Amino acid sequence: MNRPEKPFRRKLDIKNGRVDLSHGAGGRAMAQLVADLFVAAFDNDMLSAGNDQAAFDVSEGRMVMTTDGYVVSPLFFPGGDIGSLSVHGTINDVAMAGARPLYLSASFIIEEGFALSDLSRIVGSMAAAARDARVKIVTGDTKVVERGKADGVFISTTGVGVVPEGLNLSADAARPGDKVLLSGTIGDHGIAVMSKRENLTFDTEILSDSAALHGLVAAMVAAGGPGLRLMRDPTRGGLAATLNEVAASSGVGFKLEEAAIPVRPQVHAACEFLGLDPLYVANEGKLVAVVAPDHAEAVLTAMRAHPLGLDAAPIGEVVADDNRFVQLTTAFGGGRIVDWLSGDQLPRIC
Amino acid sequence: MNRPEKPFRRKLDIKNGRVDLSHGAGGRAMAQLVADLFVAAFDNDMLSAGNDQAAFDVSEGRMVMTTDGYVVSPLFFPGGDIGSLSVHGTINDVAMAGARPLYLSASFIIEEGFALSDLSRIVGSMAAAARDARVKIVTGDTKVVERGKADGVFISTTGVGVVPEGLNLSADAARPGDKVLLSGTIGDHGIAVMSKRENLTFDTEILSDSAALHGLVAAMVAAGGPGLRLMRDPTRGGLAATLNEVAASSGVGFKLEEAAIPVRPQVHAACEFLGLDPLYVANEGKLVAVVAPDHAEAVLTAMRAHPLGLDAAPIGEVVADDNRFVQLTTAFGGGRIVDWLSGDQLPRIC
The missing domain is CATH 3.30.1330.10 (PurM-like, N-terminal domain)
Incomplete structure (x- = not known):
């Protein structure tokens, strides 16, 4: 562009200046x-x-x-x-x-x-x-x-x-029998922000997982094609909010295995300390995908081959449920319903 | 969409409720x-x-x-x-x-x-x-x-x-000799907001000119075609800021006729009272167009035929000027330079 010299008399004082x-x-x-x-x-x-x-x-x-x-x-x-x-x-x-x-x-x-x-x-x-x-x-x-x-x-x-031509992912596309794949550990972003806000220090610093996921997505689309039903990034409200939204939009339920959901030990510890459930804590570099059963293995393999999907895991499946419940089988064999977040657990997390 | 019944237990209390x-x-x-x-x-x-x-x-x-x-x-x-x-x-x-x-x-x-x-x-x-x-x-x-x-x-x-195909309007496209067309009165929006903020009352209430201009633009494009160089809506900083920006981008100057610039009498009076210059006051339903001389008449006619361009007027022209000055010939025959706004005349006007 043929831009003329700038019409400004003084240089912007980035070091000491303030916005007015x-x-x-x-x-x-x-x-x-x-x-x-x-x-x-x-x-x-x-x-x-x-x-x-x-x-x-x-x-x-x-x-x-x-x-x-x-x-x-x-x-x-x-x-x-x-x-x-x-x-x-x-x-x-x-x-x-x-x-x-x-x-x-x-x-x-x-x-x-x-x-x-x-x-x-x-x-x-x-x-x-x-x-x-x-x-x-x-x-x-x-x-x-x-x-x-x-x-x-x-x-x-x-x-x-x-x-990409022919691809049509949508929140209403989950069907009973579909597999649920998570791209990695949950809770990292929310706990990183909370620890800074509350001035908490841990032996190992917890970093936000903030990352751009389109490269991972491209690999998944290439591997899964029409078997990919939908993807969501579980930000505010965490995995719990995301799956409840999808359950409502698709008119289905979810059954998840708690033990299959990756959580870093230090995030787990911080959550216990802060009284938080990692399922409700925000992520900024993770995605959850709902995939037709016969494409799940191929998509999972593609995820694990990508740097942002190394810890990818199958965490459960879509079930028919008129109540649209997200259910969790705990590590001890019990079960609970993962409801929507009802309060303001973590304001201004993103 | 196949959306299920809503999962909310209570109706949102729009009348008395507050955001939390x-x-x-x-x-x-x-x-x-x-x-x-x-x-x-x-x-x-x-x-x-x-x-x-x-x-x-x-x-x-x-x-x-x-x-x-x-x-x-x-x-x-x-x-x-x-x-x-x-x-x-x-x-x-x-x-x-x-x-x-x-x-x-x-x-x-x-x-x-x-x-x-x-x-x-x-x-x-x-x-x-x-x-x-x-x-x-x-x-x-x-x-x-x-x-x-x-x-x-x-x-x-x-x-x-x-x-539209073939159209390429840009801030750097103004050329000496081009005509400057303004779609109507200036200062209405800024004065409407200021009068509310300062609790001023006038005999005739001054209303914001806030309006969507794409219909007017379509008529101008149809009439002016490749003769349209650029259009701008003079919002924050008013007509003065807009034309100074264009002058800098195109590497030209402007010569305007003050008497040709439409200002409502009550806006003029309010500006005098508030110590403002209408040239710097924000508009939200006006545009200024730079048009090749041989297309100016056709574009002006199209503007005046549209409800949002009834008061459209030619207000001056583009001149060669290494200083990129916006100059105004006053109603009394004198001249002055319309500089960039240098302070924060009207904060939060849009």
Whole structure:
């Protein structure tokens, strides 16, 4: 693009500066923040063209669109921050349709007084996450609200992607007899955030599992084809909420084996300490798939061959159940119903 | 969709209820809020399918994607509210590429304690705006933060649309000699919000101009074809910010006639009273177009034939200027430079 020299008189003081209301007012200060921080970090032609929207070519086919707001507290936690989370989380929602993510948009709502150094770190983390995932952040927006009217920064990202021809995953597609596959350990993200929030220390630090899952998904689609019924990433509300939602949408129940669900020992210990059940704790780099029985083995093999699916496991199956219950057979042979989360167990976990 | 009966025991108390942290926690309360409020109001198959993403078919071609965060204060103002604004504003950013808007996503960040009746009113207003514009809100997200960590509700919407073949509007496309056309009066939205915020009353109430401009845009594209260089909606920072941005992107200057720029008398009076310059005040239902000279008349005629362009006017032209100045010839024959807004004249105007 034939962009002229920048019309800014002073360099943005990223080291010591703070966001003020002028950075959201549509004038020179906002233009400078966008140019020096966002456009510089996200670095792509569509963004630097300086339009209020990004334009891109598409082929005939099926697309998906998804959005998520990120309000995680604290903003920085072991294994990630709100920036990487806002990229991974939305990529994953695109990927759960079996789709290949293409482009992201980002809307920032920033509290007056927020340190530009923190904003720069978050934006850098978003840029790195997007680069690693080969997804471009092509358009965005910045608003600033008065001190005390937000909490640091909130980020809403939206993703679009393309669905491979013939694939049609949907929450209402689970059928009795289908197998349930989980891509790895649960609870890591929620416990990483909680431990930081509560100032807990463990012998081994628990890291968020925040990761972009579209590579794993592509491998599963290649292996499972039409045998893949649906995929979900169990974020807020954990595996329990996700499977209850699917049960309601598909009109089925689930029977899970507790012993088959991978949980790291230190996450298990932290959950006991905090009075939490790992089934309800958020994940940001895991998926659960419902697969037709004759395709389950092939999909599981493909998952275990991918770096983000090394601990993948079959954890149970779909059953006919007019009550749409998610049932768990415990390690001691008993059973219990895994209900929806009914309170606010872990606010602002993502 | 084959959705089973809802798994909620009590009806959502929209009249007296308030949003609490459980409405953002991923459990039953959130599922109920989504089903009874959002899905019911936005009412379309893609949303009610209950997936974390919306899927739709596209033809081969060029698409645009745009996002905006809305933090307007107060939430309700003469002529609109944050809900209608969040639909109109994002549709307009899609439309400024000459594109036909197709789908919107919506991310809500809500403060604990926010009245469900207000949320319902806002969501109803979004639904009505989307329906009137024939654009579907197909996916969304809800987060709740603790009391005092947000300000009622913030909404980020993202829009996608398709660009007519052969059309390529861009901020860097203005050329010396091009004409500048404005679709109507400026300053209405900003003054409507400010008057509510400052509790000002005028003889005639000033209403926000908030409106979806894609119909007007389609008429302009049909009339102007390749003669249309670019369009912009002068929101935050007003016409001054918009034209300074275009001047920087295209490497040109602008010469405007002050007397040609339509301003309602009561907006003019309010601006004098508040110490504001209408050139810097936000609009939410106006556009400015840069058009090749031999197409300007046809585009202007098309604008004036549309209900949202009745007051359309030619207000000046693009000039060669290495300084990229926006210059104004005043009604008294003098001249001044319309610089970027340098402070935070009107925070939270959109």
